[in-house]
Structures are given as structure tokens and as C-alpha cells.
Amino acid sequence: MSAVRTRSAPQDRRQAILDAAVRVFARRGFHACRVSDIADEAGVAYGLVYHYFGSKDSVLDTLFLERWNVMLDMIAEVDATEASAREKLYAIASFIVDSYRHDPDLMKVIIVDVTRAANSFGQTHLARIREAYRRIAAIVEGAQRQGAFKAEIDAEFAAMAFYGAIEQMLTGWIFEMLPADEEHYERAKRLVVETICGGLEISGASHGRRDADRDGD
Amino acid sequence: MSAVRTRSAPQDRRQAILDAAVRVFARRGFHACRVSDIADEAGVAYGLVYHYFGSKDSVLDTLFLERWNVMLDMIAEVDATEASAREKLYAIASFIVDSYRHDPDLMKVIIVDVTRAANSFGQTHLARIREAYRRIAAIVEGAQRQGAFKAEIDAEFAAMAFYGAIEQMLTGWIFEMLPADEEHYERAKRLVVETICGGLEISGASHGRRDADRDGD
DNA sequence: AGGTTTCGATTGACAAGTCAGTCAATCATT
DNA sequence: AATGATTGACTGACTTGTCAATCGAAACCT
Known part of the structure; x- marks a missing residue:
């Protein structure tokens, strides 16, 4: 003591x-x-x-900014590594899901109360949120330059789709629409990355055609 | 008159x-x-x-339910057709994006004030929202049974990722993080479907492996 | 050691204001 | 006259943020 x-x-x-x-x-x-x-x-x-x-607002601001800044730092850190884009995105998904696992109440507040009020509060929060999308988009752009991701899909769009998919998982857990246990947390991480990257990465065949008809390679 | x-x-x-x-x-x-x-x-x-x-709440309830029910009907209607799962999902993405184009204020209210605050209202809204996910998941399940979508990805998860990606696009427009014009609306529809289905559909090669190394089939 | 000053931490009653919902009266139409 | 639509002042409940008073620990003095 x-x-x-x-x-x-x-x-x-x-x-x-x-x-x-x-x-x-x-x-x-x-x-x-x-x-x-x-x-x-x-x-x-x-x-x-x-x-x-x-003020009461200031309490919420503090909660949001402290956590969000940790995430922004984490994204920048991950992007600086030599990992593949898929691995980087997995790391981000992991971080967010683990944040929820570690403190579901805090993540609930950030998602439900801050995002909702993002326009009525100052532009400060909006700018920080936007920064996260930008950093994710930078990862996508890097992969596009290296030829690992399709170049025809706008990186900004892709980043938002990726983040939106993750946030929807959390929303599912928050509102008890999805089972929230250790196994599902891990599955969610893999699903999000597999779903998004499977569509973004240039795979050997089927560039985005609807049918799975194999072409003459 | x-x-x-x-x-x-x-x-x-x-x-x-x-x-x-x-x-x-x-x-x-x-x-x-x-x-x-x-x-x-x-x-x-x-x-x-x-x-x-x-009450004041009742006004919001009415706005939400009237629009949401139209969407639920639309999803059921689309699912009853013979179209491919990809086409069905495109129709849903189209409907939501067009809803925003037609009445951005209403969609903003639904997304910002209802969807993200669903717990503060009664369970009524939550049930309707969940119903939308369920109907989208049904489309995914159908595609899985037909062998068009990967069976190893939970349909419920996939549905939420799909809806989450769309909602994030709207959020981007609402908060002016993404350019909101006719061309981008159309691009967004295509991107969401391409991103999600590209990852969900069983393509000729690369079943979900990170690297595009072709196996001996 | 004992007394005292200082100053930030802490308290909670209160002022000032807000807003949802009510209701008795009025109006328009049939 | 009857009926339903419409009005808007008013009530009652509730909230945020303020502030003067109190507390406690450490520094300072004798």
C-alpha cells in the first residue's frame, strides 16, 4: 500500500x-x-x-481519445513492419477484437456513443476517426503497389469496408446478436480478414468474375 | 385538389x-x-x-419502422428470385445506397440515431434489425448449399460483414469522409459486392490461402 | 515534537435553465 | 350542434455546472 x-x-x-x-x-x-x-x-x-x-462531454472525450490514440499508434507500428498486408490487417482486427474482449464496456461506449455523436461533438473526434481509416488505407495502397492487392478498388473504400465489417462484429456482440465467447472472437478475426482479403488479393484465378468458370490461365 | x-x-x-x-x-x-x-x-x-x-420517441420509431420494413420486404422479394447470390447482394446494396441517395437525411437518422442506439430503445427495433441480418444470412446459406459460396464461413458472420461494410459507406458519406456523388454511389455498390463476394465465392483456385500458389488440384 | 500555515482535493446544496408532455380552449367542417 | 383538428401556455420533473465551505497532508516554523 x-x-x-x-x-x-x-x-x-x-x-x-x-x-x-x-x-x-x-x-x-x-x-x-x-x-x-x-x-x-x-x-x-x-x-x-x-x-x-x-464537463460531462469531456469525460467521454477522454475515454475515447485515450483508447483511440492507442489504436492509431498500433496501426502505425504494424504498418512499419515487413509483414504482408494480410498479416497487417489481421493484426488490426486482432487488436480491435481483443480490445473488446478486454473491456467490452469501453468499446461499447466508443462505438455506440462516440460514433453516434461524432458530428454533434466538435470535429476533433471525426478527424481522429478519419485518421484511422487513412492509416488502414495506406496499408492497402502499399499492397496495391506491390501487386498483392487489386489496384482497381479504391483504397479508401476498402479501408472503410474493412473497418465497417469489424465494427459490425462488435455491434453484434454488444447487442447480443452474435455469440460472444473466446472461440467466436478468434473466428471473427479470421473471418473478417479472410472475407476482405479474399476479395482484395489478386488470386491465381478468377479476378472478380462472378462465376467460377476457369479460364485458359 | x-x-x-x-x-x-x-x-x-x-x-x-x-x-x-x-x-x-x-x-x-x-x-x-x-x-x-x-x-x-x-x-x-x-x-x-x-x-x-x-411521444417524441414514437416519432423516431415511426420513421425507422416505415423505412426498415420496406427494406425487409425488398430483401425477401429479392431472395425469392432465381438470381445468383452475388446478384441478390448487389440488389440489396443498391437498394440501401439508393435509399441514401433519395433521402440522405432519413438514412442518416436511421443509422446514427436508431441503428447505433438500438439498445436504448425497446427490443422492438433490435428484433427488426436482426431480421435483416437473418434474411441476408439466408441468401448466403442458399449460396453455400449450391456450392457457390465457401461453406466454412459462418453465414451469420458473413451477413454482418456485408451489412457493416455498406453501413460504413453511408457513414462515410454522412460525415463527409467520402465524396458523395452519383459516380461514387455506383462505385460503392460494386465495391461492396466485389469485396465481400470475392472473398466468399469459391473461386477456381486459391481457396483462402494467403499466397496465390496454385495447388495440384 | 508540537503547532500552524498552505493549498489542492473534496463535498453537496443550490441556482438557473431545459424540456417532455398535458389540457382546456378554440377553430373548421359537416 | 357535433366532431375532430389544432393551439400554445403551463406544469412538473429533472439536469448541468457553480461555489463557498470543509478536509487532509505536507511543509514550515518554534
Whole structure:
């Protein structure tokens, strides 16, 4: 124990408020819950929330930005490796799915409450979200230059389709439309990459034709 | 003209309120706008909104259900045809994209305020949304039985990836992350189907292996 | 060691404002 | 006159953000 007894360290209180916010936001949604709910859940006085955060919005901002920035860093890091585009995309899918596995409430809040309010909040969030698409698109572009991915599919589109597919999986888990267990998490990672890359990669035959009729090679 | 002059037909007023609601919901979001905003936009008195609708939520419910049911019918109709799975999925993508082209405000409201907030409303919406996934999954299953789609990818997962990719395109247009013009709408339809089916269909070679090495068949 | 000052952390009652929903009255049409 | 549509002021409930007061720990002094 470090600074225990009657009062805990300031940063613990701040973190306790953030943790409590994740729980109540996930439970009833950002709009439906009150600042007093956060304070009650964290076991602190109402006013303390305003001591650490400028507003209720600011609490949500902090939750989103802290997590999103970790993801942006992760994407940049992965892209810097020598792995194939497929492996890079698998790493991203893994990261997002594992984020959900590790803290489903936080991911629920980010997907349900932040994305929804992305336009009513400042443009800040929108810019960060867009940045993620851009970095994924950069991976696709790299693969296109190397001839591994079809060049005729716009990289920006592909990135959004990829991210959209992943987000829909999480949505399925969040709203209990899909079974959410360890096995399905792993299957989801593989499915998303297999589905998207199977369509993006230039395979030996069948460039995108509907029928599986083999041509004269 | 039928019942014109000083007072228009009741159903016109009701529709005027719905149309106004779409506009104000799209502009500032469902939660951020007041019932008085709807009434003002529609040019009717505050109380009239409550004459036609039981609550503010009920207005949103109506907007969502009326449109969503049209889509559900459309999917069932398409699935009953003899078209290939790829053509069926293209028809669905077309319908959704065209819905956005025809009434972007309404689609924005449905995606931003309903689809992503489905848990805060009753289970009614969730069930309708799930029904859409189920119908798309049925198309995938049909293709799997016919040997046109890979059997090892869960149909439910595939359906969600497909819908998620489309919804992400709309999100891109809604938040002005993607160029929204006629040409891009058409490209988006093709991209989504090409991306998803390219990965789902059993092509002559490369069953899902990363490398395009041809096996001895 | 004991007393005291300082200052950020913490409290919770309160002011000020918001908004959904109600309802009694009015209007138009038949 | 009867019926249903329409009005908009009003109520009641609820919320955010403020703020003056209090607390606790450490530094500072004697």
C-alpha cells in the first residue's frame, strides 16, 4: 500500500471516475445517464467530477481519445513492419477484437456513443476517426503497389469496408446478436480478414468474375 | 385538389410532422433537438405533435419502422428470385445506397440515431434489425448449399460483414469522409459486392490461402 | 515534537435553465 | 350542434455546472 488511509492518490480518483463513467455509459448510454450517476458509481461527490473534467462531454472525450490514440499508434507500428498486408490487417482486427474482449464496456461506449455523436461533438473526434481509416488505407495502397492487392478498388473504400465489417462484429456482440465467447472472437478475426482479403488479393484465378468458370490461365 | 383551403387533410399534417422530424433529427440529432423544433419546422403547434404521436420517441420509431420494413420486404422479394447470390447482394446494396441517395437525411437518422442506439430503445427495433441480418444470412446459406459460396464461413458472420461494410459507406458519406456523388454511389455498390463476394465465392483456385500458389488440384 | 500555515482535493446544496408532455380552449367542417 | 383538428401556455420533473465551505497532508516554523 502506498498512500492509503483516509484519502487516496489524486490520480486514483480521476481514474476511478473514468472507470465508473465507462460502466454507467455502457449501462444506460451517454445521454441517458447523469453526472450524478458517474459520481455515485465512482463513490465520489458530484462536484469532484467537475474538478477533474470540464464537463460531462469531456469525460467521454477522454475515454475515447485515450483508447483511440492507442489504436492509431498500433496501426502505425504494424504498418512499419515487413509483414504482408494480410498479416497487417489481421493484426488490426486482432487488436480491435481483443480490445473488446478486454473491456467490452469501453468499446461499447466508443462505438455506440462516440460514433453516434461524432458530428454533434466538435470535429476533433471525426478527424481522429478519419485518421484511422487513412492509416488502414495506406496499408492497402502499399499492397496495391506491390501487386498483392487489386489496384482497381479504391483504397479508401476498402479501408472503410474493412473497418465497417469489424465494427459490425462488435455491434453484434454488444447487442447480443452474435455469440460472444473466446472461440467466436478468434473466428471473427479470421473471418473478417479472410472475407476482405479474399476479395482484395489478386488470386491465381478468377479476378472478380462472378462465376467460377476457369479460364485458359 | 380535395380538402384544401384553410386546413389541409389530417394525413398531410401527420406527414408534414414526420418530414420535419427527419430534417431536424438529421440536423442536430434526435437527442439534441426538442419537440418544439419539430413543430416549428413543420409549421404546426407544439401540441399537434402529441395529437398524432404518443411521444417524441414514437416519432423516431415511426420513421425507422416505415423505412426498415420496406427494406425487409425488398430483401425477401429479392431472395425469392432465381438470381445468383452475388446478384441478390448487389440488389440489396443498391437498394440501401439508393435509399441514401433519395433521402440522405432519413438514412442518416436511421443509422446514427436508431441503428447505433438500438439498445436504448425497446427490443422492438433490435428484433427488426436482426431480421435483416437473418434474411441476408439466408441468401448466403442458399449460396453455400449450391456450392457457390465457401461453406466454412459462418453465414451469420458473413451477413454482418456485408451489412457493416455498406453501413460504413453511408457513414462515410454522412460525415463527409467520402465524396458523395452519383459516380461514387455506383462505385460503392460494386465495391461492396466485389469485396465481400470475392472473398466468399469459391473461386477456381486459391481457396483462402494467403499466397496465390496454385495447388495440384 | 508540537503547532500552524498552505493549498489542492473534496463535498453537496443550490441556482438557473431545459424540456417532455398535458389540457382546456378554440377553430373548421359537416 | 357535433366532431375532430389544432393551439400554445403551463406544469412538473429533472439536469448541468457553480461555489463557498470543509478536509487532509505536507511543509514550515518554534
